[in-house]
Amino acid sequence: MNLVELQKKAEGNLQKIYAKAWENESFKQSLIEDPVATLTRITKGEFKLEGVKIQVNDQTDTSTLYLNIPANPQDLVMDFDMELTEEDLELIAGGGKVHVKGSYLWGAIDIDILVEW
Numbered sequence: 001m002n003l004v005e006l007q008k009k010a011e012g013n014l015q016k017i018y019a020k021a022w023e024n025e026s027f028k029q030s031l032i033e034d035p036v037a038t039l040t041r042i043t044k045g046e047f048k049l050e051g052v053k054i055q056v057n058d059q060t061d062t063s064t065l066y067l068n069i070p071a072n073p074q075d076l077v078m079d080f081d082m083e084l085t086e087e088d089l090e091l092i093a094g095g096g097k098v099h100v101k102g103s104y105l106w107g108a109i110d111i112d113i114l115v116e117w
Contacts, residue, residue: 013043017031020042022060032057036049
């Protein structure tokens with residue numbers, strides 16, 4: 001599986017987790033209280049989460065704007081080895097274009113972004 005396929009699979013899995021948390025209050029509470037055990041259970045151990053800290057925050061209150069402060073990239077330790085496939089390299093080298101249009105913050109901010117490489 002190449003990098004693009006892995007990203008699509010991860011995004012699809014996240015969407016399923018979100019949907020289940022919206023529909024099932026006990027699942028949501030389990031995810032908040034013990035995310036590692038819950039994710040290990042629903043993925044049937046597909047991912048090795050031992051030693052990984054996962055923090056789940058309930059951000060379903062639509063009257064609240066939530067901000068997540070990410071880790072400083074300079075503080076991150078990249079402790080993995082990733083090899084890109086020929087398809088991944090062609091995608092990077094060949095360039096591309098992404099156009100995103102929409103709104104954010106309940107329609108308060110319109111977004112129109114064009115990224116080319």
